Amino acid sequence: MHIGCPKEIKPQEFRVGITPIAAQEAVAHGHSVTIETGAGTGAGFSDQDYIAAGATIADTAAEIFASAEMIVKVKEPQSAERKMLREGQILFTYLHLAADRAQTEDLLDSGATCIAYETVTDDRGGLPLLAPMSEVAGRLAPQVGAWTLQKANGGRGVLMGGVPGVGPAKVVVIGGGVVGTQAAKVAAGMGADVTVLDRSLPRLRYLDDVFGGQFKTSYASAGNTMELSQQADLIIGAVLIPGAAAPKLISRAQLAELKPGAALVDVAIDQGGCFETSRATTHEDPIYDVDGIMHYCVANMPGAVARTSTIALGNATMPFMIALANKGWRKACEEDDHLLRGLNVHAGKLTYAAVGKALEIDVLSPVLALKV
Ligand SMILES: NC(=O)c1ccc[n+]([C@@H]2O[C@H](COP(=O)([O-])OP(=O)(O)OC[C@H]3O[C@@H](n4cnc5c(N)ncnc54)[C@H](O)[C@@H]3O)[C@@H](O)[C@H]2O)c1
Numbered sequence: 001m002h003i004g005c006p007k008e009i010k011p012q013e014f015r016v017g018i019t020p021i022a023a024q025e026a027v028a029h030g031h032s033v034t035i036e037t038g039a040g041t042g043a044g045f046s047d048q049d050y051i052a053a054g055a056t057i058a059d060t061a062a063e064i065f066a067s068a069e070m071i072v073k074v075k076e077p078q079s080a081e082r083k084m085l086r087e088g089q090i091l092f093t094y095l096h097l098a099a100d101r102a103q104t105e106d107l108l109d110s111g112a113t114c115i116a117y118e119t120v121t122d123d124r125g126g127l128p129l130l131a132p133m134s135e136v137a138g139r140l141a142p143q144v145g146a147w148t149l150q151k152a153n154g155g156r157g158v159l160m161g162g163v164p165g166v167g168p169a170k171v172v173v174i175g176g177g178v179v180g181t182q183a184a185k186v187a188a189g190m191g192a193d194v195t196v197l198d199r200s201l202p203r204l205r206y207l208d209d210v211f212g213g214q215f216k217t218s219y220a221s222a223g224n225t226m227e228l229s230q231q232a233d234l235i236i237g238a239v240l241i242p243g244a245a246a247p248k249l250i251s252r253a254q255l256a257e258l259k260p261g262a263a264l265v266d267v268a269i270d271q272g273g274c275f276e277t278s279r280a281t282t283h284e285d286p287i288y289d290v291d292g293i294m295h296y297c298v299a300n301m302p303g304a305v306a307r308t309s310t311i312a313l314g315n316a317t318m319p320f321m322i323a324l325a326n327k328g329w330r331k332a333c334e335e336d337d338h339l340l341r342g343l344n345v346h347a348g349k350l351t352y353a354a355v356g357k358a359l360e361i362d363v364l365s366p367v368l369a370l371k372v
Pocket residue numbers: 131133134135137174175176177178179180197198199200203220238239240241246247266267268269270271298299300301302
């Protein structure tokens with residue numbers, strides 16, 4: 001199969017859909033790979049790295065869209081890219097269609113077969129192509145939180161690990177899923193005094209069994225959440241209720257009960273945020289002050305570490321990309337129900353129920369789509 005990877009054009013997106021390692025793997029399976037010139041630069045990969053991996057370089061995205069049987073990207077295709085998609089072409093990337101009618105309609109019009117990273121599943125009920133980005137955001141959260149706590153940034157001026165004779169920062173992580181676990185591990189590694197709150201007892205049991213010596217756990221009742229937050233220097237919001245906006249766990253009025261200069265890092269901002277005073281910020285201007293509490297609410301945290309994020313995402317997408325290239329999308333999806341769940345659009349039909357419900361568009365079952 002001929003696989004193409006254009007340079008990402010969404011503002012502030014430095015990741016790239018195919019790493020040189022993934023290109024090399026595809027070439028080793030007998031496929032050809034073309035990368036748009038400069039596509040890997042933001043993640044630290046040169047055209048030469050791709051050529052060394054056996055890929056070819058194209059000057060424009062138009063050449064890639066015109067020639068490739070499968071397009072592999074990171075972000076949802078932008079309007080100009082959508083116009084270049086065609087019937088029979090496979091698009092493998094993040095789509096997030098439920099909140100994006102314009103994109104959905106364009107993809108339906110294109111006739112392409114679109115497989116969304118975010119809806120591919122795994123045997124443990126997880127989302128294997130979302131998890132790497134949650135891992136990145138989780139591990140980044142204490143790092144940006146530590147920076148936010150510095151005096152020059154409006155923070156309390158508390159060092160995460162303390163020093164001999166001075167106690168460490170108190171860190172509260174609300175939500176002990178993928179983001180929260182990674183955040184707690186890194187915060188504990190920095191020497192902070194960490195407590196993770198969750199509403200799931202099985203999850204708390206797991207965290208206590210595996211990380212009992214490194215951080216504490218607490219049930220996330222409203223009372224516990226507030227009591228621990230009042231003592232915290234840094235609070236990391238990492239909750240998720242699948243398919244719903246994040247619950248607001250600290251209100252504006254409650255900010256007055258927190259320590260002056262405390263830092264809130266709201267990783268759940270991409271689902272609306274879990275603090276009432278959260279609003280999405282960018283890497284250029286990541287923090288702001290509400291009532292003396294510093295907020296960090298960057299919606300695309302993994303973009304700050306584009307190289308790590310690209311490699312992590314590439315590791316997760318590569319087996320699926322290779323399966324799609326080796327078998328064609330139909331056979332690959334027929335043989336792997338988890339990949340079939342990634343199918344969102346095929347030949348002018350929507351094939352993902354939740355998107356159809358959100359946008360009130362008729363849906364063809366993905367199993368029937370295999371026969372179209
Ligand atoms: N800002 C970014 O760049 C970025 C990057 C990746 C993920 N995220 C977001 O981070 C959030 C967490 O993602 P995840 O992958 O860790 O999800 P996850 O499903 O693995 O974990 C979420 C956890 O929150 C818990 N939870 C739900 N409601 C709660 C409540 N009221 N109090 C305490 N715990 C509660 C759940 O039991 C679960 O353990 C999501 O909103 C995700 O979209 C943001």
